[in-house]
Amino acid sequence: MVGLAGEWLTATANTNMFTYEIAPVFIIMEGLLIKKMHELIGWRENEADGIFSPGGTISNIYSVLAARYKFYPFVKTKGMAALPNIVLFTSEHSHYSFEKASAVLGIGTENVITVKCDERGKMIPSDLEEKIVKQKEMGHVPFYVNATAGTTVYGAFDPLAKIADICEKYGLWMHVDAAWGGGLLLSKKHQFKMNGIERADSVTWNPHKMMSVPLQCSAILFREKGLLQACNQFCAGYLFQPDKFYDVTYDTGDKTIQCGRHVDIFKLWLMWKAKGTCGFELQINKCLENADYVYKKLTCRENFELVFPGEPEHTNVCFWYIPPSLKGISRDKEWNDKLHKVPAKIKALMMEKGTVMVSYQPLKEKPNFFRIVLSNPASKKSDIDFLLDEIERLGHELEF
Structure with missing residues (x-):
């Protein structure tokens, strides 16, 4: 009922969330909870960055978008034609949104390389490494690996630490799709299943799943501060004026690929205050x-x-x-x-x-x-x- 009350209040306020002047309290709430989620992941305080998005699929798209920009910032102006044949890796039990992200972003679904899983649905690290090497030998350029924390069907947790070792060895971006399993970070009894998540470059976490927050409530979290802004910023003059009287870093709308943005944060903030x-x-x-x-x-x-x-x-x-x-x-x-x-x-x-x-x-x-x-x-x-x-x-x- 607390989350529902939060949803009712935001619907009544009917405000947007692209600039601080439009939604100052909600903007601050979002920043505080992103910081809290970073702490639970195990990232340092000064690294906190992220945004709430319309759902896990969009959050995962954000991660691929930012990773591509990190390695190839000129893609923002020159497009995919200026890039080599980049490929990304995800397990055969992962969410379909990584194929969707590759289609939407022009990478192509044929450049999504699926990695084998064991009988419990966990990614097999040795197969990941073999496929990375094979793609490099074919002249392709690996850049991104998705590891899943809580697969859709089996609820399996990929071996995050071993996958992180491989990503570090080959210089690849590591994303953890914890849309389903992220809530386990709140459980002392079960959080060990997420060991290694602190080494990820980005994490998707959906409080509207295990935390029972009313739909929609999904966060995409980044370890590198400022990357999301650089990737998506276009400085629309009628919204994001740089000479405002307040700190314009609170104008979070330019981090997003949206313009209008629903207030998804208040119901989570209110529930966290009520439940702890x-x-x-x-x-x-x-x-x-x-x-x-x-x-x-x-x-x-x-x-x-x-x-x-x-x-x-x-x-x-x-x-x-x-x-x-x-x-x-x-x-x-x-x-x-x-x-x-x-x-x-x-x-x-x-x-x-x-x-x-x-x-x-x-x-x-x-x-x-x-x-x-x-x-x-x-x-x-x-x-x-x-x-x-x-x-x-x-x-x-x-x-x-």
């Missing part, structure tokens, strides 16, 4: 406890099977329901084809009955599986029990 870091920590820990409960329940139920072995790292729990009609027969291609249809049939029945909804998807050669993502700390164990019982009840009589 400790309150967010308790909320996040509860969600991960619920995920652990789901995992343990699944290991004890006969007709359920986990997509990958071991406990989940985040709140994503992926599993199959195996109907009795598919038990005890050979698991060949025909069996996989039948299993592929199970989640869709069960979800359709769920929606017809109006009981629950849970997402499903395939992944590479794996047939459709259910994916529970627990981000609501109000969810109870009884809710989880009901969900699993409902899946079994609806799927028990399925015939193939």
Whole structure:
């Protein structure tokens, strides 16, 4: 309710956020929270820079844009034709926004090199290094690596420290897409999964995910102060006059690729004041406890099977329901084809009955599986029990 109150107030104020004179309090709030998020990442105080953006995809686009400008500042005036054939790297389980960024920025999706993952969905550092070397041998120019902290499907955390070593070795920009996993920085129990993030050049963090801030609330954070401004600044004379009577560094609108900018900061600021870091920590820990409960329940139920072995790292729990009609027969291609249809049939029945909804998807050669993502700390164990019982009840009589 606190976040919703913040959203209502900003809607009532109906102000923009490109200059200090238009939104002085909100501009200062944004700077304070960017500084706080930098501290949680592990960057020094004087490095704090960043901006709140319309979502994780735009934040990731900002990171590629700034990285390209860092290596090739003349791209701003001369365009992509003046650059060599640059390539970027991201894992095969990463978010699709890196392909989108490459399309939008003129880099091209064919220049997004996907890196293999292990069975838990984590990027394999040795494959990253091999592909960097191969691209260099082909005459291409690697410049950027994305590591994911909390992948979309498995909730996996890439080995950030090892990826940082490789980026340092080859002089590459390291971005961490922590849109989903960034909240774990607030948890003393789980923040170790983010070890190495302090070595990143940029980080995407979406408080509208694990911190439950009302949509939209996404931050793109940079370790190098001033880079975002240099990359995006165009000094529009009707907005960003350099001879104003106040410190014009507060006119943050010229850091962005937008003009008008929604006030996304107040609801986060208000929630942080109300809950405190400790309150967010308790909320996040509860969600991960619920995920652990789901995992343990699944290991004890006969007709359920986990997509990958071991406990989940985040709140994503992926599993199959195996109907009795598919038990005890050979698991060949025909069996996989039948299993592929199970989640869709069960979800359709769920929606017809109006009981629950849970997402499903395939992944590479794996047939459709259910994916529970627990981000609501109000969810109870009884809710989880009901969900699993409902899946079994609806799927028990399925015939193939």
